[in-house]
Amino acid sequence: MLNPIYVTAFWAIALIIxxxxxxxxxxxxxxxxxxxxxxxxxxxxxxxxxxxxYYYIDSVYTLAYLLVYPMYHIYVRLLTVDRTFSIKxxxxxxxxxxxxxxxxxxxxxxxxxxxxxxxxVDVLSxxxxxxxxxxxxxxxxxxxxxxxxxxxxxxxxxxxxLIRDNNQKLLHYYSNMERRKLTWVxxxxxxxxxxxxxxxxxxxxxxxxxxxxEWLLIFPSxxxxxxxxxxxxxxxxxxxxxxxxxxxxxxxxxxxFPLQLKTKLESLFEKEKVFKNPDLKIWDICSMLGTNRxxxxxxxxxxxxxxxxxxxxxYRIVYAKQLVRQNKNLTNGQIAELSGFGSINSFNRVFQSxxxxxxxxxxxxxxx
Numbered sequence: 001m002l003n004p005i006y007v008t009a010f011w012a013i014a015l016i017i018x019x020x021x022x023x024x025x026x027x028x029x030x031x032x033x034x035x036x037x038x039x040x041x042x043x044x045x046x047x048x049x050x051x052x053x054y055y056y057i058d059s060v061y062t063l064a065y066l067l068v069y070p071m072y073h074i075y076v077r078l079l080t081v082d083r084t085f086s087i088k089x090x091x092x093x094x095x096x097x098x099x100x101x102x103x104x105x106x107x108x109x110x111x112x113x114x115x116x117x118x119x120x121v122d123v124l125s126x127x128x129x130x131x132x133x134x135x136x137x138x139x140x141x142x143x144x145x146x147x148x149x150x151x152x153x154x155x156x157x158x159x160x161x162l163i164r165d166n167n168q169k170l171l172h173y174y175s176n177m178e179r180r181k182l183t184w185v186x187x188x189x190x191x192x193x194x195x196x197x198x199x200x201x202x203x204x205x206x207x208x209x210x211x212x213x214e215w216l217l218i219f220p221s222x223x224x225x226x227x228x229x230x231x232x233x234x235x236x237x238x239x240x241x242x243x244x245x246x247x248x249x250x251x252x253x254x255x256x257f258p259l260q261l262k263t264k265l266e267s268l269f270e271k272e273k274v275f276k277n278p279d280l281k282i283w284d285i286c287s288m289l290g291t292n293r294x295x296x297x298x299x300x301x302x303x304x305x306x307x308x309x310x311x312x313x314x315y316r317i318v319y320a321k322q323l324v325r326q327n328k329n330l331t332n333g334q335i336a337e338l339s340g341f342g343s344i345n346s347f348n349r350v351f352q353s354x355x356x357x358x359x360x361x362x363x364x365x366x367x368x
Contacts, residue, residue: 003225005044008037011232018236025078028085029235032071036228038064051125055117059105062144066097066151073155079238080166096151100144107137159189172297175280175312176342187234191227262303264289265296275315276340282308316340317354320347324363332359 015030042061045054054061070093078085108116111133119137122128130138268274268288277284285308286293300311320339323330330338336347351359 002044003221004040004228005037007225007228008033008040012037015236024085025075026235028075028078032075035064035067035071051120052117055120059101059108062104063097063101066100066144066148069151069155070094070097073159076159076162080162096147100140100147103140107140156189156193171307171309173282173308175309176278191231261289261299269315275312278340278342280312313350317351
């Protein structure tokens with residue numbers, strides 16, 4: 001039962017301290033772990049029937065569990081569309097959780113210490129019918145659960161869309177997508193979805209079942225511990241996706257791109273073979289051309305009808321086919337490396353996409 005507490009505490013410290021002033025999404029993921037830490041501390045107190053201690057932190061628990069999904073969504077936004085965190089921009093995600101927290105805290109104030117403890121023991125633990133001020137407390141309690149369910153669905157859908165759009169956007173900036181796509185963040189989404197289903201199942205079973213037999217807590221403890229550890233590990237290993245540079249080229253008055261830009265760009269790929277760099281980024285091309293990222297991306301889109309990643313891979317595939325013809329002794333892995341692909345798997349996937357046959361089939365056709 002203590003494992004989720006240990007895991008969230010560990011990652012909260014590791015992410016916040018190690019990443020301070022270096023990578024904002026990691027720091028924010030650390031604060032997400034802080035919220036999760038309070039959630040699991042509260043669970044521990046409740047399911048071990050330490051109701052007096054639970055009473056004192058129930059308001060904080062309410063705030064913490066309602067902040068989990070908004071904080072996760074902001075974390076995804078910091079990875080995709082938001083450069084910085086600001087109260088002005090992100091406070092709207094905290095309004096509903098703070099409101100429920102205030103209403104819960106206000107209810108405990110009105111109930112008094114003894115009344116609050118009776119609400120926890122009699123209504124929440126034993127399932128007794130609420131009386132007097134307890135009715136208000138139970139309505140707020142129920143509203144918090146409804147809000148949590150709505151948040152779960154809303155923020156998972158929004159996060160899925162953000163990551164999908166981000167992965168499409170990256171195609172305009174990077175030539176090697178294997179280490180760039182936020183596929184691992186989609187794994188977060190599946191983890192959260194699975195956790196939500198598990199939580200809903202546990203809620204349908206009822207808390208009292210676990211109070212009667214603590215051994216039943218082993219399964220959810222293992223599930224949540226594994227999920228949280230994996231999220232922390234993947235988040236800790238992430239690298240920033242974007243950086244910006246300024247440039248000088250402008251579109252001509254007729255709305256056309258200057259001919260010299262096309263000449264220079266084609267020279268970089270055909271003569272200098274810049275595509276052989278497996279980590280080639282659009283910013284590298286911008287530096288060579290003396291222009292900015294948006295301009296080059298727009299030029300490639302309009303002039304060649306494709307994105308940066310596909311444009312680079314076109315040259316890589318052409319060069320790979322040339323290598324096959326010139327040296328039959330080269331292995332597929334060697335061809336992939338010489339052509340600028342980050343891995344043999346990436347090479348095989350792109351080759352199949354462009355040529356509609358596998359590299360092995362192409363080599364057999366060429367040999368014949």
